[in-house]
Amino acid sequence: MITPYCRLLPYLSLTDSCHCTRYQSEVQGRLFPCGYINPGPSASIQAHQIFHFYHIFHHLAISIHPVLQGTEAGGLILIQDSVNYSGRHLKSYINTTLKRYITFPWHEYFQCVVHVLGFEASEDELKDGLDITSAQRLHFHNAYSDPLSWTRNSQFTVHQFTLEDIGTLLKQTPQAKAVTLIIDSLSWILRHHDPAVIWGAVRAVVSLLHSILHQQGTVGRIRHMATSVITVAPGTRGLGEEIFSINEDLTVTIQSKLSHPGHTGMNTEESELADPTANLTFNLRLSDTEREAKEKLALPFDFSKEKKSALLHLGPSSGRILYEPDANDDYDPEDPEDDLDF
């Protein structure tokens, strides 16, 4: 059941870094550990809209270990968007996460809980579009109304973004075996906190980063921390990639499977490429007679064998050079270059 592909939907692309080893890096004099990044199918897919959907699932499967136990497998998944393509597909991700545990039977023993730390959107906005059962399993922490304590009515402020306070939040659901923390958005927090401080706090996190709001260096640092980065970018497709679309009810449908690079991507692409000769006010198409005439036309510098031999064979009085040396020419028939003076 593949829904008709809708052009207006932007694609999500997944970029995996290729680093396999754990490393630390020094930022402003403080050491902060970067989580190791899973080796994935190699990189360079940033510019198009590939989305290794199964790969994301794979990551999620790894990351279900409880956050509070501090196992290494927790990862940071970063959704990076731009002004033109809003990362509101975070909602779709939330929806998928919540639904996944229903569809995968071997996880039925786990209780999945999703905590959302909402700075950018209100609870109503975020829950809009999710069905009721999903919305109930979502724990929304309101950091939207008063993140800086200006109205002294705050439930969660940006300065509370520390390991202890987040741990307190997550402990509100002690029965959960698996927790996913979604941060909407990391950009908000980065405006008020140093990136090094942030990474001290969380393990399994999905967060939204508006990439253009920060310096390149900051974005780069956060990307290095992340296990997977989803970049939301505009719409053309490449070869050998998986394509998907997000439907009205925020579920995701795979349009075409990942295949041998260089192959099947082509077929779907050609059939769906817009016909450039359509919808014009002038006619760019050829009728059959016109096509025949076009094919019959002999091009001036296209030499067939007959034409070549006709040109090369000199006729009886064509193309002979008659040379009469005058007084200045020192013409020696045995050494024609005698008059050159080196």
Place this chain on the structure above:
Amino acid sequence: MRMFAELNSILNTSPDSFKPGEFILVSDKHTDASFLIHHFLSFYLRAGCKVCFLGLVQSFSHYSAISQRLGVSLTQAREKGQLVFLEGLKESLGVLLQGEASKGTRAVDFLRDPSSGLRGLYDFVRDNVRGGGGGEEWGPPVLLVDDLSVVLSLGVSVGAALDFSHYCRATVCSKLQGSMVMLVRCEEEEEEEESDEGSERLLRGLIHQCSLTLQVQGLPTGYCRDIHGQVEVCWRGQCDGQQTQKKLFQYKVHDKGASFFARGTSSAVL
């Protein structure tokens, strides 16, 4: 009403029916989009809303004179209590001339100490945007800001400006279901310098927060007598499953309004 009829139909609104909780961002580059601010001011006053106007760049009489031509009297609205007008220029005189000793409103505190941010301005907005007691009951509250990018040149950081707009949105749009219109003017920055504190960064941050943007630019081909520029209207899909939708129009500003038309269909051309 006829003055901006085309714009109203493009945005699918009218003073009688408009979407609540909208954050409309007007931005301009190489041109002056303040005609849109005048439009929205008269629009919301006609709709009977309680309007809080932060006029940071022009005097009250300037807006009053133009609104007169659009058929709305700002003086009357202010007397009735429908309009609360912060005259930024007048308030700033107090701060700049008297310094610490001035007893002006806290709203322009950022002039005294730019690093303290715009919290004072937000407090002013919050106090004035709720329906005042006594007198007539006005419609949903509306906040208009002309313009927000001027605070950057007064030393306020981009982050502080974005915090201010976030709080305004949380209070005016989400809590009170009112509307907000902000004007941001982009400077002409050089390509090589990626200035972090520039108005571009402010603009992008605001675009992420808003639900409707009207980006006004001069024509890329230069000055034209009959077409003053182009407007890109972008509806950002935030809820109801809407997708982001964009439309491009050209406009011409008249004495009493502006006309909008699709590209290439200016009456001077056809």
